[in-house]
Amino acid sequence: MKTRAAVAFEAKKPLEIVELDLEGPKAGEVLVEIMATGICHTDAYTLDGFDSEGIFPSVLGHEGAGVVREVGPGVTSVKPGDHVIPLYTPECRQCKSCLSGKTNLCTAIRATQGKGLMPDGTSRFSYKGQTIYHYMGCSTFSNFTVLPEIAVAKIREDAPFETSCYIGCGVTTGVGAVVKTAKVEPGANVVVFGLGGIGLNVIQGAKMVGANKIIGVDINSSREEWGRKFGMTDFVDGRGKDRAAIIEEVIALTDGGADYSFDATGNTEVMRTALECCHRGWGTSIIIGVAEAGKEISTRPFQLVTGRNWRGTAFGGAKGRTDVPKIVDWYMDGKIAIDPMITHVLKLEEINKGFDLMHAGESIRSVVVY
Ligand code: NAD
Ligand code: AHE
Ligand code: ZN
Numbered sequence: 001m002k003t004r005a006a007v008a009f010e011a012k013k014p015l016e017i018v019e020l021d022l023e024g025p026k027a028g029e030v031l032v033e034i035m036a037t038g039i040c041h042t043d044a045y046t047l048d049g050f051d052s053e054g055i056f057p058s059v060l061g062h063e064g065a066g067v068v069r070e071v072g073p074g075v076t077s078v079k080p081g082d083h084v085i086p087l088y089t090p091e092c093r094q095c096k097s098c099l100s101g102k103t104n105l106c107t108a109i110r111a112t113q114g115k116g117l118m119p120d121g122t123s124r125f126s127y128k129g130q131t132i133y134h135y136m137g138c139s140t141f142s143n144f145t146v147l148p149e150i151a152v153a154k155i156r157e158d159a160p161f162e163t164s165c166y167i168g169c170g171v172t173t174g175v176g177a178v179v180k181t182a183k184v185e186p187g188a189n190v191v192v193f194g195l196g197g198i199g200l201n202v203i204q205g206a207k208m209v210g211a212n213k214i215i216g217v218d219i220n221s222s223r224e225e226w227g228r229k230f231g232m233t234d235f236v237d238g239r240g241k242d243r244a245a246i247i248e249e250v251i252a253l254t255d256g257g258a259d260y261s262f263d264a265t266g267n268t269e270v271m272r273t274a275l276e277c278c279h280r281g282w283g284t285s286i287i288i289g290v291a292e293a294g295k296e297i298s299t300r301p302f303q304l305v306t307g308r309n310w311r312g313t314a315f316g317g318a319k320g321r322t323d324v325p326k327i328v329d330w331y332m333d334g335k336i337a338i339d340p341m342i343t344h345v346l347k348l349e350e351i352n353k354g355f356d357l358m359h360a361g362e363s364i365r366s367v368v369v370y
Helices: 041-047 095-102 112-114 161-168 171-180 199-208 223-229 243-254 266-274 301-305 320-332 348-359
Strands: 002-005 016-022 031-037 063-071 083-086 125-126 130-132 144-148 150-153 190-193 214-218 234-235 260-265 284-287 309-312 342-346 365-369
Touching: 016 284, 016 348, 031 083, 031 161, 031 171, 041 348, 063 161, 083 161, 083 320, 095 342, 130 348, 150 320, 161 171, 161 320, 161 342, 161 365, 171 199, 171 260, 171 284, 171 320, 190 199, 190 266, 199 214, 199 223, 199 260, 214 223, 214 243, 234 243, 234 266, 260 266, 266 284, 348 365
Parallel strands: 190 214, 190 260, 214 234, 260 284, 284 309, 342 365
Antiparallel strands: 002 016, 016 125, 031 063, 031 144, 031 365, 063 083, 083 150, 125 130
């Protein structure tokens, strides 16, 4: 079949809207009509050439929602007409990782996914006979996409696509980092670095679990108002401040340091600040941000010797097929907000504007509606 898609032909070039050829689903795969997709900073990071796994030409996008239109042989858990959210972290429930009960990082198809291919080692997308690669196993910047059955979460049908697509990455990552990875307890002091599409979800997760201080740090001062809308109690404007100055402010606000800190910037210097503003003896810092290829983190080992913990999270520690439908319920039941964070709704033809708005710090989330 044919599908309209925004294709990343090359790094650092705008996406091009073209009509691609799409092969139908093979065994264990499903064809999904994507109804809406968010634009996450990770898409921009890959497009800008910072992803060591970046492959071109490819169809980016990993934060979608849509409807199953066709299933391949052997598919039993979804049927045509089901509403689904594509999962860049699948859940096979059979691999060592899934069975461990210790991680959400299913390994069943990770190797081929990282090469931009379906589990059988081929791509379903092509353009004028040339292979176009998948991205993060999702490729939601295409109106139709093919996904492994284990990489879709079936969701309730009354959830609007335009907002629930954000649960495909940003909402689940931010809220999950608090609830599932850090397991922040009521009364804890929390610091969030980077109040964008992910960081604001960390804030609302911290508010939901009853955190005490919820401190936001950003270099864009307009983010103070955004943070306060979702439960931020204090703002530290990071512009022009060095690590020591920011740590001093956080320590003063928290009587000695944060119980939990989160990096949602992807900046490795900020990651160090986030660790070092944690409380001596127990403070835990969670890395959410994705750093540019080649970047490394560092700190004095003494920071860890004296009890601070450095951890990371992917997709908020959520198991996609199990947890995503529950997070959709939280949204539909009003436990978490999504609508106010979607600042721009665009047509596919306007998708490059979504990237420009993100880079200019003018959007929280842009959503493309097909
Ligand atoms: P975004 O562009 O919406 O937000 C980033 C925010 O960080 C902005 O408000 C920006 O002003 C702020 N910022 C930038 N530099 C800063 C600094 N030095 N100090 C303080 N604040 C600073 O991006 P997003 O979509 O929220 O994504 C945030 C990060 O999370 C990205 O690195 C993205 O790749 C990553 N991410 C990771 C996962 C995961 O599963 N681990 C999931 C989604 C996104
Ligand atoms: N490809 C990059 C790593 C990118 C990365 O860490 N991705 C996160 C999700 S970001 C969503 O916006 C993730 O899920 N990581 C776990 C995984 O298996 O990719 C690189 O550095 O090569
Ligand atoms: Zn993302």
